[in-house]
Amino acid sequence: MFTGLSAFPLTPMNETGIDEVAFTRLLKRLTSAKVDSIGVLGSTGSYVYxxxxxxxRVTQLxxxxxxxxxxVIGISALRTREVRQLAEDAQKAGASGVLLAPVSYQQLTDIEVYSLYEMVSKSLSVPLCVYDNPTTTHFRFSDELHGKIASLQQVRSIKIPGVPNELDTAKERVKQLRTLLPxxxxxxxxxxxYGATGLNAGCDAWYSVLGGLYPDICLGITRAALAGLSESADNQSKRLEPLWQMFQKYGSLRVVATIAGMQGLTDTPNLPLPLQGLDEVARQELKNILSILKNEISLP
Amino acid sequence: MFTGLSAFPLTPMNETGIDEVAFTRLLKRLTSAKVDSIGVLGSTGSYVYxxxxxxxRVTQLxxxxxxxxxxVIGISALRTREVRQLAEDAQKAGASGVLLAPVSYQQLTDIEVYSLYEMVSKSLSVPLCVYDNPTTTHFRFSDELHGKIASLQQVRSIKIPGVPNELDTAKERVKQLRTLLPxxxxxxxxxxxYGATGLNAGCDAWYSVLGGLYPDICLGITRAALAGLSESADNQSKRLEPLWQMFQKYGSLRVVATIAGMQGLTDTPNLPLPLQGLDEVARQELKNILSILKNEISLP
Structure with missing residues (x-):
């Protein structure tokens, strides 16, 4: 399950609740494209809000x-008590796997993070993916800690936060981490x-934000890379460079949420306050990029 | 209300719930010492967990x-929807004021943070203190943003995250910020x-973690500084240097929570998992420090 393209859809919402119609509309795009797995309630799914x-309810849908x-359902929360409840809810609702990040408010220690995974993994009957995302969790895993946690029962994947840009360095990075994992x-x-480079460097999966909105584009990159056509994967990703730059400038969530609204796939706004979509200047920038990409690749 | 010593007590708890007896025991120490205000459900009060x-319930107690x-009740939460509910709860329960931090998961923009304060301040009938703590919120206020937010209705104080160590530089810092505030x-x-230096540099209040456990010690420093006896304030604070070093090494929350447990003021553990108190080595270090300080100043 933790291989190939794992697509992370938005959870469209407003201040009243979840937009269930829009959410199932996004899901339909992913099932039609036949992505390898769907990562629901990840950072892109705004789980923490x-x-x-x-x-x-989102899990059931x-x-x-x-x-x-x-x-795959995100079960992360600030408190272990909550994580355990969410794990139970996800399993009962029929999740195939769960995704867990060490979300923090007070800076966590290695021992605290290990204990969290140890406690949660014991109560699981489905596989778990360790979610390493220092930008949002503010916790930095050492490779040693990754190795220890990966040996816990039910742990079957690690979602790493990017790889070095240069392919050989990226290969070295993936190889080094793999020596520590079962x-x-x-x-x-x-x-x-980093998706294409990561796959070309030997990663088994791409946990993708854009894949949650444009699964075909990201499947193209994934299939090429996993078939050993690294140049093709790289070229397909390079064409999206203006979009990647928007991700780095504004955060991938705000960009895909704004696109989803602009394309009529969801209402606008679709993010939980205090988060806002892109402002008018950035929206115009995005419109120009989408219009160029439309001619380059099959963007709507 | 937002002047003098504002003492921030722990909210002692276990995985089942709040330890109400221990919490009221901590409160009693603060009311007996006659601190200037009590900051409930701050970071030290583990509000976010x-x-x-x-x-x-904690507010009512x-x-x-x-x-x-x-x-003063902390009403911070990741989502604006929750902050508004918490503000309503705090006001209905009889809070004298509220404390609001821009807690983040996705990195927030200045506009998002301003909009949060604007929306919440409009619904308030009690004064608000802006809680600036980049270590836990991962949001950095510019002075310009502080100035804009400080002009909103009901905003009456800013809790800043320390001052420069050197007194003249600290004075300059406080003066500079003050020019932007009503x-x-x-x-x-x-x-x-930074408590003593901050007060000596012209801050009106000290929002204190140690004050939530040892109010008399922190009142001594506060009273001296606000009376212009800056050397006395400074000397009193310097005697606590070993404790400040523990705060910087392990985080103030873990240190005061461990002391509270060691002194029998609460059960052990008293923090919400995944957070843990100090390990055996650090506890021994802390015991030695407390034993030395006991002879120096009136620590129990």
Whole structure:
């Protein structure tokens, strides 16, 4: 399940609640494209802004509309007590796997993070992906800690936050981490600008934000890279460079949320306050980019 | 209300719930010492790890046991929707003021943070203190943004994250910020090692973690500084240097939580998992420090 393209859809919402119609519309795009798995309630799914009840509802919808594609549910929360409840909810609702980040408010220690994974993994009957994203969690995993956590029962993948830009250095990085992991634990790259390089460098999966909105484009890159056509994967990714630059400038969530609204796939706004979509200047910038990319690749 | 010593007590808890007896015991120490205000559900009060119901209960207890001392309630949350509910709960329960930090998961923009304060301040009938703590919120205020937010209705104080170590530089810093604020908005220093220097440099208040456990010691420093006895304030603070070093090494929350447990003021553990108190080595280090300080100053 933790291989190939894992697509992370938005959870469209407003101040009243989840936009269920828009959410299932986004899911439909992913099941039609036949992505390898769907990562629901990741950072792109704004999990941390939702109540337990809302997260359960989103999980149920995802399972209901999955059409046989594995559904991986984000169960991260600031408090271990909550994580355990969310793990139980996800399993009961039929999730195929779970994704867990060490979200922090007070800076966490290695021992605290290890204990969190140890406690949660014990209560799981489905596989777990370790979510390493220092930009949002403000926790930095050492490779040693990754190795220790990867040996816990049910741990089957690590979602790493990008790879070095240069291919040989990226290969070295992936190889180095892999020596510390059990053989049944995969490595998935995230940070969409690094997707192609990560896969070309030997990652097993791409945990993708853009894949949650444009699965075909990201499947093209993934299939090429995993078939050994690294140049093709690289070229396909390079064409998206203006978009990757927007991701780095404004954050991938704001960019895909704004595109989803502009394309009529969701209402606008679709993010939980205090988060806002892009402002008028950035929207214009984005419109220009999409219009150029439309001629280059099959963007709507 | 936002002047003098504002003492921030722990919210002692376990995985089942709040330890109400221990919490009121801590409150009693603060009311007996007659601190100038009590900052409930700040970072030291672990607000972000509690449910809305638990936060309401803690607020009600604090108001009930306040003995006429102003109670300032932390209403911060990741989502604006929650902040508004918490503000309503705090006001209905009788809070004298509220404290609001721009807690973030996705990195927030200046516009998003300003809009949050604008929206919340409009619904308030009690004064608000802006909580600037980049270590936990991962948001950095510019002075310009502080000035804009300070002009919103109900905003009456800014809790700043420390001052430069050198007194003249600290004075310059406080003076510079003050030129941007309306006259009725106070500046309070936080980060306990900076308390004395902050007050000596012209801050109106000290938002103190140690004050939540040892109010008399921190009142001594505060009273001296506000009376212009800057050398006395400075000397009193310098005696606590070993403790400030522990704060910087392990985080003030873990240190005061461990002391509270060691002194029998709360059970052990008293923090919400994944957070843990200090390990055995650090506890021994702390015991030695407390034993030395006991002879120096009136520590229990």
């Amino acid at each position: 939702l109540s337990r009840e809302e997260r359960l 995802a399972v209901e509309y999955s059409e046989g594609i594995p559904i 053989r049944d634990v995969t490595i998935g790259v995230s940070g969409d600008p | 509690l449910s809305r119901e638990e936060r309401l 604090a108001v009930e046991y306040s003995e006429g001392i102003p109670i 006259r009725d908005v106070t500046i309070g220093v936080s980060g306990d090692p």
